[in-house]
Amino acid sequence: SQQGEEDPQALSIQEGENATMNCSYKTSINNLQWYRQNSGRGLVHLILIRSNEREKHSGRLRVTLDTSKKSSSLLITASRAADTASYFCATDGIGGFKTIFGAGTRLFVKA
Amino acid sequence: DTEVTQTPKHLVMGMTNKKSLKCEQHMGHRAMYWYKQKAKKPPELMFVYSYEKLSINESVPSRFSPECPNSSLLNLHLHALQPEDSALYLCASSQTGGKNIQYFGAGTRLSVL
Numbered sequence: 001s002q003q004g005e006e007d008p009q010a011l012s013i014q015e016g017e018n019a020t021m022n023c024s025y026k027t028s029i030n031n032l033q034w035y036r037q038n039s040g041r042g043l044v045h046l047i048l049i050r051s052n053e054r055e056k057h058s059g060r061l062r063v064t065l066d067t068s069k070k071s072s073s074l075l076i077t078a079s080r081a082a083d084t085a086s087y088f089c090a091t092d093g094i095g096g097f098k099t100i101f102g103a104g105t106r107l108f109v110k111a
Numbered sequence: 112d113t114e115v116t117q118t119p120k121h122l123v124m125g126m127t128n129k130k131s132l133k134c135e136q137h138m139g140h141r142a143m144y145w146y147k148q149k150a151k152k153p154p155e156l157m158f159v160y161s162y163e164k165l166s167i168n169e170s171v172p173s174r175f176s177p178e179c180p181n182s183s184l185l186n187l188h189l190h191a192l193q194p195e196d197s198a199l200y201l202c203a204s205s206q207t208g209g210k211n212i213q214y215f216g217a218g219t220r221l222s223v224l
Binding site for chain 1: 115117144151152153154155156159167199201203212213214215216217218220
């Protein structure tokens with residue numbers, strides 16, 4: 001069963017705009033990760049945030065984590081056409097081996 | 112080198128065929144994973160190997176048979192598959208367990224006729 005649920009399911013924006021995606025999960029976690037997947041390809045790790053962290057930045061990416069609400073958000077600033085992809089949050093399950101992916105947000109950035 | 116290599120990239124097989132998917136990494140990772148991904152869905156975990164031993168089998172049908180010959184290689188043997196098994200099969204590796212970042216291969220696009 002999926003632990004993470006994401007919204008929106010799909011997002012279409014203009015180049016230069018910011019994109020925000022949200023993820024909710026159900027059980028306690030050690031960390032939460034965000035991955036990107038270009039169409040039909042493998043996933044690429046973007047950022048990891050630990051349960052004792054509230055915010056993390058990496059380049060144009062900003063991730064927040066609210067463990068009291070069991071939710072996380074990914075903000076991509078100044079989006080580019082190359083950011084067009086699906087974005088998944090992923091949480092670690094019991095024992096740490098079982099990574100569970102959220103449903104994903106499909107982002108389309110129009111040039 | 113942060114590459115996970117999967118072969119073949121595409122595979123078409125009949126329901127009576129036997130085929131294998133291969134995955135290789137040379138990052139010294141000791142955990143390796145197989146995922147199945149249907150179109151517009153997230154990856155679903157199938158198997159996890161830790162230190163070359165099967166540690167998680169997510170109730171996958173026996174027509175899928177994983178094998179980890181050594182710490183760098185992971186195979187998925189396929190036999191008597193059904194059309195609904197058509198999907199993108201992804202391999203990933205990580206340093207140890209799921210708390211670490213996973214590195215994914217590009218996947219094998221499988222079509223079962």
